[in-house]
Amino acid sequence: MSQTPVNPPAQERRKLVIKPLSKGDKWFFRSTSIAAHFAFVLVALILGFLLWKSWPVIQGQGFDFVFGSTWDADSDPMVLQLGPMLWGSLLIAIVGIIIATPMALSMAYLIVFMLPNRLARIATTLVDLLAALPSVVLGLWGLLVFTPVASHWAEVLNSYLGWIPIFGVADAENGFMRSPFIAGWIVAVMIVPIITSVTREIFSQLDRDLINGALALGGSRLSTFRRVIMPTSSGGVIGGVLLGLGRAIGETVAIFYVLNLSFDINWGALLEPQGGAVASWILARFGEANGAEKDGLMAAGLVLFVVTLIINYIANVIVNRAQPWRKN
Amino acid sequence: MSFSERPTVQPWRKANLKRRFEILLAVAIPLPLTMLFALLSNFDVNLALIAVFLPLQLIAAGLVGVRAYGKRGIGDAALVVITIFFSTFVLVLLLSVLFSVIVEGGRAISWQFFSQNNVYVSPTTSLEYGGVGHAILGTLMVVGLTTLAAVPLGIAMAVYLTQSQSKTRNLVRTFTQALSGLPSVVSGLFILTIIEATQMGRSGFTGALALFPLMLPTVARVAEEALRLVPVDLRYAALALGAPNYRAFFQVILPAAKSGLMTALLLGLARVVGETAPLILTMNPSSATSLNPFDGGMTTLPIYIYNYLASSYQTSQARAWGAALVLLMLVGFLFGLARILSKSKTTKKKASK
Numbered sequence: 001m002s003q004t005p006v007n008p009p010a011q012e013r014r015k016l017v018i019k020p021l022s023k024g025d026k027w028f029f030r031s032t033s034i035a036a037h038f039a040f041v042l043v044a045l046i047l048g049f050l051l052w053k054s055w056p057v058i059q060g061q062g063f064d065f066v067f068g069s070t071w072d073a074d075s076d077p078m079v080l081q082l083g084p085m086l087w088g089s090l091l092i093a094i095v096g097i098i099i100a101t102p103m104a105l106s107m108a109y110l111i112v113f114m115l116p117n118r119l120a121r122i123a124t125t126l127v128d129l130l131a132a133l134p135s136v137v138l139g140l141w142g143l144l145v146f147t148p149v150a151s152h153w154a155e156v157l158n159s160y161l162g163w164i165p166i167f168g169v170a171d172a173e174n175g176f177m178r179s180p181f182i183a184g185w186i187v188a189v190m191i192v193p194i195i196t197s198v199t200r201e202i203f204s205q206l207d208r209d210l211i212n213g214a215l216a217l218g219g220s221r222l223s224t225f226r227r228v229i230m231p232t233s234s235g236g237v238i239g240g241v242l243l244g245l246g247r248a249i250g251e252t253v254a255i256f257y258v259l260n261l262s263f264d265i266n267w268g269a270l271l272e273p274q275g276g277a278v279a280s281w282i283l284a285r286f287g288e289a290n291g292a293e294k295d296g297l298m299a300a301g302l303v304l305f306v307v308t309l310i311i312n313y314i315a316n317v318i319v320n321r322a323q324p325w326r327k328n
Numbered sequence: 329m330s331f332s333e334r335p336t337v338q339p340w341r342k343a344n345l346k347r348r349f350e351i352l353l354a355v356a357i358p359l360p361l362t363m364l365f366a367l368l369s370n371f372d373v374n375l376a377l378i379a380v381f382l383p384l385q386l387i388a389a390g391l392v393g394v395r396a397y398g399k400r401g402i403g404d405a406a407l408v409v410i411t412i413f414f415s416t417f418v419l420v421l422l423l424s425v426l427f428s429v430i431v432e433g434g435r436a437i438s439w440q441f442f443s444q445n446n447v448y449v450s451p452t453t454s455l456e457y458g459g460v461g462h463a464i465l466g467t468l469m470v471v472g473l474t475t476l477a478a479v480p481l482g483i484a485m486a487v488y489l490t491q492s493q494s495k496t497r498n499l500v501r502t503f504t505q506a507l508s509g510l511p512s513v514v515s516g517l518f519i520l521t522i523i524e525a526t527q528m529g530r531s532g533f534t535g536a537l538a539l540f541p542l543m544l545p546t547v548a549r550v551a552e553e554a555l556r557l558v559p560v561d562l563r564y565a566a567l568a569l570g571a572p573n574y575r576a577f578f579q580v581i582l583p584a585a586k587s588g589l590m591t592a593l594l595l596g597l598a599r600v601v602g603e604t605a606p607l608i609l610t611m612n613p614s615s616a617t618s619l620n621p622f623d624g625g626m627t628t629l630p631i632y633i634y635n636y637l638a639s640s641y642q643t644s645q646a647r648a649w650g651a652a653l654v655l656l657m658l659v660g661f662l663f664g665l666a667r668i669l670s671k672s673k674t675t676k677k678k679a680s681k
Contacts, residue, residue, distance in 0.1 A: 016564060018493055020573060028574035029492055035484030037496070039503040039548075042541055046514065049521040106414035114411065123415075125667065130422045132663050134602020136630045137429060137652045140637055144645065145428045156375050189421050220403025243509070250511025252605040253634065279513045283605055301517040305510070312509030316502065 046305065054299030057292065065299060069265050073293040080296035082303065084265040088180065088276025089304075092255065093248035095184025095270060096191055097241055103188070104195035104244075105237070109225070111196075112203040113211075124200070131193035139254035142186040147258055150185055151176040154271045166268050178260035180275035186254050191244030198240030198319060202233045205325055236322030242315030246308045252279035278304045347396055354388040385409050426656075433653025436646040442654070446615035446627075451641040460632055460651050462617040466532060467628040467658070469621045470611075471601050473536035474543050479593050482547030486592075489548075490555040491563075491577060501552075508545035515541045516606030523610065530612045532621030535628070538606035547596040554588025555581065587669040594666035598659050604630035629655040 020026045058065060061080055068081025107127060111120045154176035161167045169176070206229060214224040230237075255277045261284055262274035282297045282304075289297055362381035366373050371380070389409045393401025441459035449458035485504065489497055519538040523530060558581050566576035582589075607628055613635060614625025629651050636648040 018491075018567065018573065022572045024575075025573045028572075028577070029488075032484045032488040032492065033494065035481050036488035036500045038481060039485065039500055039507060039545075042544070043503055043507060046510075046518045046541070049518055049525075050514075053521045053524075103414045103418050106411040107418050109407075110411050110415045114408070126419065126422060129660075129663065130418070132598050132602075132659050133425060134604070134630060134655060134659065136602060136604040136633050136637075137656060138425065140633060140648055140652050141425045141428055143637065144432075145424065153374055156372055160375075189425075192418055218400060220397075220400040221407040222403030223400075225407055246509040250509070250513070252511070252513045253630075257637065279511055279605070282513050282517065283608065286609060298517055298521065301511075301514045305514045308509050308511055308514075309506055312506050313502070315509075316505040 043309075047302075050298055050302040050305065054295050054302050057296045057299045058302075061296075061299075065296075066303060069263060071263050071296075073289065073296070078292055078296070080293065080299075082278065082281075082300055084263050085261070085276035085278045085281045085300070086303065086307075087265060087267070088259075088261075089249045089278050091266070091268065091270075092180050092183045092187055092259070092275065092277060093245050095180060096187030096248045097244060099185060099188035100192045100195060100244060101241055104192045104199060104240075107192070107196045108199035108203050109229075111200055113221075127193045127196050127200075130189070131197070133190075135190065135251060135254045138186060138189060139257040142182070142254055143257040146185065147177055147182055150182045151179075154179060154181050157181075158271055166270050168269060169271050170269075174273050176271055176273070178258060178273045179271050180259065180266065181270040183255045183259040183275060183277070184270070186258055187248045187251055190251060190254070191247055194244045194247055195237070195240040198243065199233070199237050202236035202240075202322060203229065205323070206232060233322070235318055239315050239318030239320075239322055242311055242318065246311040246315060249311070250279055250304060250308050251277070252283050256280040256283050347392075350392045350395065354385075354392045358384040358388050382409075382413060385413075429649065429652050429656055432646070432649035433651075433656075436650025437653060441650055445617045446632075449615065451639050451644045453643065455643055455646055455650075458647075460629060460647075460654055462615070463627045463629045463632040463651065464654065464658075465617060465619070466626040467601060467630075467655075469619075470532045470535045470539065470607070470626065470628055471597060473533060473621055474539040474600060475593070475597060477536075478540050478543040478547055478596060482544050482592065482596065483551045483589060485544075485548040486551035486555050487577065489552050491573065491581075504545045504548050507541060508549065510541055510545075512542055512603050513605040513609070515539070516609035519606070519610045529623065530610060530625075531623050532611065532618070532626040535607045535611040535626070536621065538610040539600040539603055542603060542606070543596045543600045546599045547592050550592035550595050551589055554585045554592055557588060558584045591666045591670045594662045594669070598662045598666070601658055601662070602630055602655060604634050607631055608634060629658070 020029050057080060060077070061068070064081050066081075066086065067083050068079070069083040070079045070081050072079045107123070111123045111127075115123060155172075157167050158169055158172065158176065162169070210232070211224055211228055214228045215221075219227070259275050259277060259280065260273045261276055261281055263276075264274055266272055266275050278300050282300055285293065285297055358381055362376050362384060363373075365371065365380055366376040386406060386409050389405035390402045393403075393405035395401070397404065436455055438456075440456070442464065443461045444457070444459035445462035446458050446460075485500070488494070489501060516538045518541070519534055522537070523534055528534065562580055562584060563576055566580045567573070571579070608631060611628075611631065612625035613627045613631050615627065616625075618624055618626045632651045633648045633655070636644045636651070639645075
């Protein structure tokens, strides 16, 4: 009796190697390759040009350029130190992320697990629309519409939670405007769609059997979310949050309108009407700066670029690792 | 037996009439109750929403959950309520932006707001004179110039990432992703250094240069996704029939991915059309209409908004709102077009299945 194999082992799909054979092909691949490597050239050019321009300032100011807290272009020698602005950028980004993350996670959960298909598509479109809002329009809205509302929120926060240092203010008469709190909200509006779209993609690729299994074992939506969904997708969510952080730190125009830029360093009094943001500072000083101060702004841009480059690199590594299905 | 005493929980069953009534009550009661409370006690409405409405709604939903599913109903209710609460918040923020731009912008907009330029306009000139015509033209020209360079290059990058089998693909992808996080103001500074190094004058062209590093990664990323959606068998079939790679690309893959690549173009446009900071650094704003992007001043819609928002005159702010509405219409138009194109692709796919 001859035995026929019941289940022949499935053959692995053969990986085809594509080689350029004709002359046209060689040109085709060569030109696309040149185009692709332009990405390196562009990053190198940006770094190179900014470094070249800002080298004298960096050399002159040393490490104090990053950590010091005075910006005085009129003194001799010039003191250009970026500390408060850098810290302010970070502070606003953190506030923005704390506000945006719960909203983005809820939105993603709603779209993937709760809404019927048609509504989910509408919600996705709305979130994408939010992502497409130009930052100058958000700045306009933030200054003329949102600031009055948010300053009221800030007032309420201060009157009930003022004993917590981050919600305290020195002078309650100043109206609670132009504070890191408000800038953080504006930034949050910008990064909600970023975190939502990353999270949504990761949620939608989760193993449905795993979730249904957890529900069948008697888990509630909440426990399933905490014990099944979050552990498997937290990597990607963190990546999305970092992408949002990168965007928040680089945000310029909208913050410029709603924040009072000040070199009195504000360590964490969120409702105080003073704060900092590197990108907005560049924009604010640019018109009046000349000569060496301009080079100082270039150096600020360089610092900003390097910081966002590092954050984005880490974020993308995390996101790519959390989305193995996107590998080719 | 203890089993028989437990309530029979059947989550898969549709809610019956009684349950639906309970759900309706749980949805309908807390909000009016909160409003009533806020009204009677002079409590702050914003605070009441968080401190009164949310707990009330949680309790109401939790009660329904317990009655329907027993203890696990609490967790269900809590997550549903919190999710909907936060999502509504996002929606309210978005609608607030859209609503205020449309209402405030609608007041400023009229026919000549589109057609006239800004030459004889001072901050106190009434809204019947002057408009954003020059800024619309400027936006189109600057963004158009950027598109001419960024789209072919971005698509070529995407082709490299999907069609070739080189080893540096991952590195290229990493760098492209890193570029997509480039702060827009840094891109402006970069072009500024080049302007100063080469002594060229500021014009629409330099503005277009500053937008280029911002548009390129968006186009490359979306185009890569689009090319990836084309089944690889199509390509192998073309190659097996003896087509060289470039003809396989231009005659098989490109037509198949056409709508996806259009989406890449449109999303790239939407990405840069609202950019402000790099243009402020690299362009000379002008209030006259200029048709030459290579020489002299030029204004785009975001710069127009930026300049008018800086002044506190009522009419200036109205102009800023009007320009914001025009800009939003432009973005919405591009965006809608991208939606329609990418949608027709998916429906076609479904039809072919």
